[in-house]
Amino acid sequence: METTYTPKKNMYLLFAVLVIIGIIATITGFTTDTERTWSNILLNNYYFITLAIGATLFYSIQYITNSGWSALIQRIPMALGAFLPIGAVLMFLMYFGLPQVYEWAQPEITETDKLIAHKEPFLNVPFFMIRIVIYFALFLSVALVLRKYAKLEDENADIKYHQKSRYYAQVYIFIAAIFFSFASKDWIMTIDSHWYSTLFGFRNMVLSMYYGSAAIILMILFLRSQGYFAKVNDAHFHDLARYIFRFSIVFGYLWFMQFLILWYANIPELTVYYYPRFIGDWQPMFYAELFINFVIPFVVMISDELGKKPKVLLGISTLLMIGLWISIYVQIMPGAYGPMKFGFIEIGMWLGYAGLFLGATFMALSKFSLVPKNHPFLEESLHHHI
Amino acid sequence: MAYKHIIAKFKDETVLLKALTILQEHKVNLVDIYGPFATHDILKKFTRESKLPYAAIIYGLISITAIFGLMYYTSVIDYPINYGGKPYFSFPPMVVIMFLVTILGTTILSVLTFHGRSMVFPGKPTQTINPDVTDDTFYLVVDQNYNPEEIKVWLKESGADEVFEKEL
Structure with missing residues (x-):
């Protein structure tokens, strides 16, 4: 069994090329349409932070539930969290583009807009930046502690480090769940600063795990194609497929609940958010979001036999990566930018961020033993069957 | 038997x-x-x-069509009332009811089918x-x-x- 991951040299070259494409796209964006570029930076920051938070939440859930089956693949969600420090820096750079994206950050808007003036004690630029620092300080401090104990567990076989990991996983689950839902309200919901939804933060936090598990599946399938993880069997895929299937139902439920209540109440301040999406130009994207994230995974995964086939999982997980992009695109762009535009800027910047994300992930993966050596549940996971 | x-x-x-x-x-x-x-x-x-899952799918389809037909009949054809300016035929509020009635109908009919097929019913003497x-x-x-x-x-x-x- 392969225990350490040695990445190929060409892979980092590929990631570097992707990042260069991203930089070119960003420069083209800034020379043609700065507002669209800043919106895209926010979109991609949020996209990859969602994946990182979702994967680390998955990691902590395995600890607090004492899950035996996942011990074999535990290094993957931990490595996917390696984007968080980069995400923190990139999110902080949003400081320079705040007025381009957020209505409330524009100078002197409080004089004309009474509602924003009312919300000003919370929605102002210094406090917004302070909150970003607080969120990332909390996420990173606990995530790094979890990383440290995983490393220590590999080096010395001692149950103490597992118990420590378990304790900090409980802390992390609270911090990530509460503060990521705040963060998504802060970063995404305040774009439409007159509108609010009490479900918004919860929805984005829970769904981060949906896409996080899809990313984990993609990583496992990639590493299997490289000859690692030969011990990952049908039962592991079955368990991962169940994550996808259940979260697809959660997606459908939360998507519809947020919509139904606002549709039914018909209050002008609240329907203003759904007007461009449900009736206006964004209608195709609005329905595409539902179909890609809910209908297709749900219908395909409903069959137990079909759902756990690696090829089906590959297709669905890839689809979900597109689905997450569309989901965030529909949430950000109508408020931050306006017209629906899709071109080189969107694709190029996503590729650039993907290069950064994958680079960070594979770098983190190669620093650790690929399979946790002294995990108490490793033996159970190696022989996992349902 | x-x-x-x-x-x-x-x-x-x-x-x-x-x-x-x-x-x-x-x-x-x-x-x-x-x-x-x-x-x-x-x-x-x-x-x-077991053929029960296939039966369940058929029951689900029957339930969803029946409840949709009932709601369409009552709110559009038989007794249309204007609620807050919404169109008579508006899909969003129907979704929740359709969802629940589909589950209810499928469950009850599947349970009845299962019991009928395997000859288990209340009051049957136990056969060990x-x-x-x-x-x-x-x-x-x-x-x-x-x-x-x-x-x-x-x-x-x-x-x-x-x-x-x-x-x-």
């Missing part, structure tokens, strides 16, 4: 597994296995196709092979299809503690 079955008693599940393999090699029609706990290998070897089936013994029930004497010999050779016939 009672047929004679050949029943073999086992104290050890590994012996039962051996007998199961031998009987399956000879393509004997197995009816059921009773045991005090679930054994993975037995579950893997002794799989039975032997009281110790709830204790620590495994029972393998075989249909008396073609060569009952040969089946008995196979079961005895594989190490069954006891082989007998009973009407079930």
Whole structure:
């Protein structure tokens, strides 16, 4: 069994090329349409932070539930969290583009807009930046502690480090769940600063795990194609497929609940958010979001036999990566930018961020033993069957 | 509805597994296995196709069409009322009811089908092979299809503690 991951040299070259494409796209964006570029930076920051938070939440859930089956693949969600420090820096750079994206950050808007003036004690630029620092300080401090104990567990076989990991996983689950839902309200919901939804933060936090598990599946399938993880069997895929299937139902439920209540109440301040999406130009994207994230995974995964086939999982997980992009695109762009535009800027910047994300992930993966050596549940996971 | 079955008693599940393999090699029609706990290998070897999921899908489709038809009939054709300027036929509020009635209809009809098919209903006298089936013994029930004497010999050779016939 392969225990350490040695990445190929060409892979980092590929990631570097992707990042260069991203930089070119960003420069083209800034020379043609700065507002669209800043919106895209926010979109991609949020996209990859969602994946990182979702994967680390998955990691902590395995600890607090004492899950035996996942011990074999535990290094993957931990490595996917390696984007968080980069995400923190990139999110902080949003400081320079705040007025381009957020209505409330524009100078002197409080004089004309009474509602924003009312919300000003919370929605102002210094406090917004302070909150970003607080969120990332909390996420990173606990995530790094979890990383440290995983490393220590590999080096010395001692149950103490597992118990420590378990304790900090409980802390992390609270911090990530509460503060990521705040963060998504802060970063995404305040774009439409007159509108609010009490479900918004919860929805984005829970769904981060949906896409996080899809990313984990993609990583496992990639590493299997490289000859690692030969011990990952049908039962592991079955368990991962169940994550996808259940979260697809959660997606459908939360998507519809947020919509139904606002549709039914018909209050002008609240329907203003759904007007461009449900009736206006964004209608195709609005329905595409539902179909890609809910209908297709749900219908395909409903069959137990079909759902756990690696090829089906590959297709669905890839689809979900597109689905997450569309989901965030529909949430950000109508408020931050306006017209629906899709071109080189969107694709190029996503590729650039993907290069950064994958680079960070594979770098983190190669620093650790690929399979946790002294995990108490490793033996159970190696022989996992349902 | 009672047929004679050949029943073999086992104290050890590994012996039962051996007998199961031998009987399956000879393509004997197995009816059921009773045991005090679930054994993975037995579950893997002794799989039975159930058509209940397909019936459930059909029940689900029937329920969803029926409830949609009812809501459409009441709110559009028979008694249209204007609620807050919404169109008579508006889909979003129907979704929740359709979802719930589909689950309800599918569940009730599936339960009735299952009970009807396996002849289980309230008040039916219990049919146990032997009281110790709830204790620590495994029972393998075989249909008396073609060569009952040969089946008995196979079961005895594989190490069954006891082989007998009973009407079930």
